[in-house]
Structure formats: structure tokens, C-alpha cells
Amino acid sequence: MLIRVDPASETPIFAQVAASVRADAAAGRLRAGDKLPSAREVAASLGVNLHTVLRAYQSLREEGLVDMRRGRGAVVTEAVEPLAQLHHDVATLVARAKELGLSPDTLAALVKETYR
């Protein structure tokens, strides 16, 4: 389980951590029942604060993507399946957007706005 973060990015670190997990789930690299590494582990390996990682984990919990309990850790739920179902569509869209020279932020913002 590898969580990546780009310190140079404008996106907050906690959002990047959550996004990294989400993307792994969508790609099938994380499945229901899998355990996330402990927040302290992730914090140490990324060189960021424990609270920053916990905030990421908590936003994943609010989305229902993980179950969390003290002592146990964070476990992926079945709510990741919808993500996996969308993976192909998302990948296709991103590929086309890349060809057209759109930035990640532009495309993400467009998707978000279209949701209304």
C-alpha cells in the first residue's frame, strides 16, 4: 500500500492522501476488507503530521469508504465498488482530456460543476 503526495501541489496534503486511497480503490488495488496502513505509519513515511493523515482518513470515512475504530485501524468497505465501476469511464475521460491539453484542475472543476 503506497500513498503518494506532491508537496509542490496546490492541493492540501490531506486531500491528496484521501485522493490517493480513492484512486487505489477505483483501480482495484484496494478492495473491501483491506486494511489501510496506520495513520502514524503513513505520517512517518510521508514526513507529515499524524493529524494531517487522520484528517484524510476521516474524510474517507465520511464518504463511507473506510471503517475506523481505535485499536483496529482503517478498513476498506464495500462502498469502494462504485468507484471501481467508474474507473474505466474516468480513465477514458482523462485520456481524452489529456489529448486536448486540459489541466487536471480544469477537468476536475468541470466535472464538479456539471454535477449540479
Place this chain on the structure above:
Amino acid sequence: MLIRVDPASETPIFAQVAASVRADAAAGRLRAGDKLPSAREVAASLGVNLHTVLRAYQSLREEGLVDMRRGRGAVVTEAVEPLAQLHHDVATLVARAKELGLSPDTLAALVKETYR
């Protein structure tokens, strides 16, 4: 030309203004050559600060979506065409995400992460 903003949203106002223009361009309601309303007009009608609208316009310029010059205003460029081309794909993806119960933010974050 109608720009919408949700004051209750977590998304910064300037980002919402930019997103609104982007969505109009993607939907074909804005085409190359069209003029955006002046920043002062938009600020007044939304009840927000001039600087907030200008920040939105400047982010659109950084994306190449508009040309801006003092005295003239902001004019939509041909760079909106890629947006229009993606419109159908984006709408399809969003429709499926809705069926699966995904939130706008989750989907947008997933798209952004998949871009890497």
C-alpha cells in the same frame, strides 16, 4: 450570460465563478468571441467583491479560456472548443456517478487523481 454562485458551498467563490463560465463554455452557451460581463457588473449582481470576480477571470485566463485587456474586458478564446468536445463524456460520467451515489467532490477528486 448568467453566473451562478452558491454561498453555502465549501468551494471558494472565485472558483465557482470560474467553474460557471467553464460549464457554460462546455455546454456551448459560450463560444469563441463572446464577451464576458465586466468584473464590476458580475461583482455587483452577485453581491461579492470586484477582486473576487477578477481572480476568477484571471484563473480563466491562465487556462487560456479568455483574453483580457483593460478597457476591453474578457473575451472567450478558441480554447473553449476542447471543453465542448468533452461535454458529452463528462455528462455521461456524472450521470453514472450520480446513480452510484457518489458526491461531486469525490468524483472530482477521483478525476484529478487519475490524471497523474
Place this chain on the structure above:
DNA sequence: CAACTGTTCTAATAGTCATAGAACAGTTGT
């Protein structure tokens, strides 16, 4: 019981968002 897990609390610093007001400098139409 020891070692792990997330949870909660206070605190400080740095940065962003939005506001406000003023002045500046091009462009347009009269």
C-alpha cells in the same frame, strides 16, 4: 500486560479567501 490503534484536546504558525478603498492605465464611443 505491552504495544499497537484511532480520538480528543490545546496551541502556534503560515497561508488563503474575501472584503475594502484607492489610484492607475488602456479602450471605446460621443
Place this chain on the structure above:
DNA sequence: ACAACTGTTCTATGACTATTAGAACAGTTG
């Protein structure tokens, strides 16, 4: 030439967010 428009730049301020730090608490596991 002039007035009225446009975006540009500057300083300043208050509210909020992100990140860090350290400590203590409370379940879970072997």
C-alpha cells in the same frame, strides 16, 4: 478631447483553513 467604461495594481484587514506539535485518553490485539 473627453467621459465612461475596462482590467491592473497596491495596501490593509478580518475570518477561516492547513499544518505542525505535544500530550493524554481509550479501545484492540497478541
